[in-house]
Amino acid sequence: MAYDYEKNIRPGKLPHIWCPGCGHGIAMKGLIRAMDTCGLDKNNTAMVSGIGCASRLPGYMDYCTLHTAHGRAAAFATGIKMAKPEMNVICVGGDGDGVAIGGNHFIHACRRNIDMTYVVFNNYIYGMTGGQFSPTTPTGDKASTTPYGNPDPTFDISKLAIGAGATFVARTTAFHATQIDKLIVQGIKHKGMAVIEVLDDCPTTYGRRNRFRSVVDMMKRLKDIAVPVAAAGKMSPEQLEGKVLTGVLHQEDRPEYCEQYTEVIKRAQAQSE
Amino acid sequence: MSQNKGKAKIEVIEKYCKGCNICVAFCPTNVLEMDGFVVKVARLEECIKCMQCELRCPDFAIKVHDA
Ligand SMILES: Cc1ncc(C[n+]2csc(CCOP(=O)(O)OP(=O)(O)O)c2C)c(N)n1
Ligand code: SF4
Ligand code: SF4
Numbered sequence A: 001m002a003y004d005y006e007k008n009i010r011p012g013k014l015p016h017i018w019c020p021g022c023g024h025g026i027a028m029k030g031l032i033r034a035m036d037t038c039g040l041d042k043n044n045t046a047m048v049s050g051i052g053c054a055s056r057l058p059g060y061m062d063y064c065t066l067h068t069a070h071g072r073a074a075a076f077a078t079g080i081k082m083a084k085p086e087m088n089v090i091c092v093g094g095d096g097d098g099v100a101i102g103g104n105h106f107i108h109a110c111r112r113n114i115d116m117t118y119v120v121f122n123n124y125i126y127g128m129t130g131g132q133f134s135p136t137t138p139t140g141d142k143a144s145t146t147p148y149g150n151p152d153p154t155f156d157i158s159k160l161a162i163g164a165g166a167t168f169v170a171r172t173t174a175f176h177a178t179q180i181d182k183l184i185v186q187g188i189k190h191k192g193m194a195v196i197e198v199l200d201d202c203p204t205t206y207g208r209r210n211r212f213r214s215v216v217d218m219m220k221r222l223k224d225i226a227v228p229v230a231a232a233g234k235m236s237p238e239q240l241e242g243k244v245l246t247g248v249l250h251q252e253d254r255p256e257y258c259e260q261y262t263e264v265i266k267r268a269q270a271q272s273e
Numbered sequence B: 001m002s003q004n005k006g007k008a009k010i011e012v013i014e015k016y017c018k019g020c021n022i023c024v025a026f027c028p029t030n031v032l033e034m035d036g037f038v039v040k041v042a043r044l045e046e047c048i049k050c051m052q053c054e055l056r057c058p059d060f061a062i063k064v065h066d067a
């Protein structure tokens, strides 16, 4: 019955570095189950990350892994996929890494519809560096850099991905553990840019500064705010106030970038003959 | 540490457990308890093998086996 996660983890790497109750561990387990379900070959799967607590994830994984510069996971992953289109490419990273410093790379990977799976661990904060506010820190909340409350409006990462052109976009939370792997499996199988946003918690730098006295309070919040897309249709705007939609939010077929580029190569070769 | 009675066998890997309390809080039948900074199996006979504790443990520290 118990799940054998260890066969995906580099020997001797556990316990991981994350704080007690950090949602990244729950999301990591969902990602492992999804990769197992898809039967990904360790030698033909690249896991790519930038910098941050979430971005440490590939270092634990017994796959081909690349820990790159802050915000640059999508850029390096694009390079891998272009050079080796047959490889499965999975990016993992935080909200800060993905949509603050890395926002540009993120949106352009979405626009190109390159065939990769990008899992964003959105804990609403820059966890690793001590809790500076990120583009997803709720307006009004406290961060180390917004001690009087965050004046900024927020990014909705899933909407950003849809707007930028990602062809599979889904969202869930660390509380909804079994949905994490279900959605990532769909993302991996999807041909094109798949973004899966996992809302999680950083008790150490976000929770304790705000209204969450414990890790369990943070998990309960994730449980309370999530509304499955199917249920949302039957709810009033008032009922949806403060909620986030979960499940598959967007899916479409559009030409994939590596395939388009192969056509460019063919045209160039035909002309030079 | 592992305990083996009743329908399930719950294994707590103490060196991984960080005492976050998530498994204790969300167990529907109140099987688990904190013992200092590590979780302990207090009422194994109540376990319904729903796997919620294992699924939500961020630290790979609790496993639910068939007895
Ligand atoms: C070029 C550069 N700028 C800033 C930093 C400092 N830095 C490291 S991680 C990080 C934020 C990480 O936040 P997020 O991606 O949300 O990950 P989390 O730690 O919350 O999982 C920052 C600003 C850096 N490493 N490199
Ligand atoms: S600082 Fe926050 S994000 Fe980083 S490991 Fe700790 S709880 Fe997790
Ligand atoms: S399997 Fe379910 S019932 Fe058994 S200890 Fe875990 S959470 Fe409780």
Ligand code: SF4
Residues within 6 Å of the ligand: A021, B012, B016, B017, B018, B019, B020, B021, B022, B023, B024, B038, B039, B056, B057, B058, B059, B060, B061, B062
């Ligand atoms: S959820 Fe895991 S780390 Fe947290 S108390 Fe339970 S066994 Fe320990």
Ligand SMILES: [Mg+2]
Residues within 6 Å of the ligand: A094, A095, A096, A121, A122, A123, A124, A125, A126, A127, A134
């Ligand atoms: Mg973060």
